[in-house]
Amino acid sequence: MIDLTANELLQRQSAGDVTAEAIASALLDRIQHLDPKIKAFLAVDDALLQAKTIDAKRKRGEPLGKLAGIPIALKDVICTKGKRATCGSKILHNFVPPYDAHVITKLKEADAILIGKTNCDEFAMGSSTENSAYQITRNPWDRERIPGGSSGGSAAAVAASMAPLALGTDTGGSIRQPASHCGVVGVKPSYGRVSRFGLIAYGSSLDQVGPFAHDVRDAALLLEVIAGHDPRDSTSVNTPVPNYTTTLNQPVKPLTIGVAKEFWSEGLDAEVEQSVRAALKVYEQLGATIKEISLPHTPYAVAVYYLVATAEASSNLARYDGVHFGHRAEKFHGLIDMVKKSRGEGFGAEVKRRIMLGTYALSSGYIDAYYLKALKVRRLIRQDFDHAFKECDVVIGPTSPTPAFKIGEKTADPLAMYLSDIYTISANLAGICGISVPCGFTKAGLPIGLQILAAPFAEEKLLRVARMHEKETEWHQRRPVL
């Protein structure tokens, strides 16, 4: 039961073969036995109680939501009313949100089961989940390795079959990269597709909440549920959400795939390249045209991101001042000292680094050379994609230059860690949508991810293209031995 997809679990419940209570019970059992070895979860919820409510609804013949009885794990940057949200930080160790995020409201309306909050890099800042103030999550495929980040807990929870679905967030690749490292599907919706109301902010022009799942069908279903306009998020777009699940199995024909020469960069692992080229062959066999393109500003994307995201973060994290919520220092002299000490004590090293960088980039005398310059190059990055999508339906390449590295391998060099996001980061800067799907394994048994990118609000096409590869391959059916 634990290995079943959400769609399979929905069918079984409809057929009367299994109850929501049985599903929740099996998964809670698995979490209890397995999570001490993986450490994906920061908190586990009262799933049985929720499940019994859904079973009772079904028994009474009441209409049920699209995710009825399906347990979903939630990255701990998402506000869940009455349940702690820590963002993986000590500064919010005692924060209990008084309201639900929009995506939580949508999940509840869909009768989903909220099974727990998952571990992440502190305030979503990181690429390995090693920056969590609480625990290090392990990659279920090799527990000496990182699950990726910042949504490592959510990716690991799905990969280890502790939940069939999860929500993560993606600001520079934080859904796609852990999906790639954990051998699951992860989607970054277009900016504005999913409401950020109740998502504790990191980079407001970059953040998006998105699904983790075992396969594209499940990811499409979860995206359909959480997407859509929300008047409480003025950056959410007021356009209808297509029925992703209905059109999913229609291949895109004709299909032109852009392959950026900048994605075959130095530092790309040979086995990753091999698997990605094999995936492109699958598309060619299905009749797709592969076209070499250029995204010339790709080499500057990491630099742009670490100015834009950190500037936005320095502003967003100014609210953690010990005044309204979160950690307040015990010893201080006056208000400003209280603020400085609360923040100094509550934030981890990476968060401090990024706040400092952002503050510097915005400061008088530097703002033109750094922040504004970065925003101009950001427009050039966006234009690269605009040109690409005029000639191609999608852009395909590796999600990550390497498979999952070992825990502790990159922590001494922040810059080396930043450079591992080289393929995912541009999509956030440009606001486009992207997905990572499993496309192979290294000889050592580590998952490899294929990244597909599409134009803003082209999720329907994106998912159909992803599904084409999934129908011809079996990578998404493999599970780690645990």
Place this chain on the structure above:
Amino acid sequence: MSLSADEVRKVADLARLELADAELDPMARQLSAIIDYINQLQQVNTDGVEPLAHALDVHDVFRDDAPAPSLSEDAALANAPARKDNFYRVPPVFGD
């Protein structure tokens, strides 16, 4: 180094972050390395290019200025580190 320990202190003050003395030099080194890397952006010709702060072409999203239910005072103050009546209690803004 692009950033001296003294500049780090100034930026930390702006960011209202207290850094321990032992944190200053590592922070200066790490930030300098990152800034050195970021400086490559100066090579990019951005003449006539407008900044892109926001991916979407959406502007001025308004709603009616009509009051509606919001958080209760108790809910809003529930996470307060210190509370007095319906206020967040903090040290005096002026002086100690």
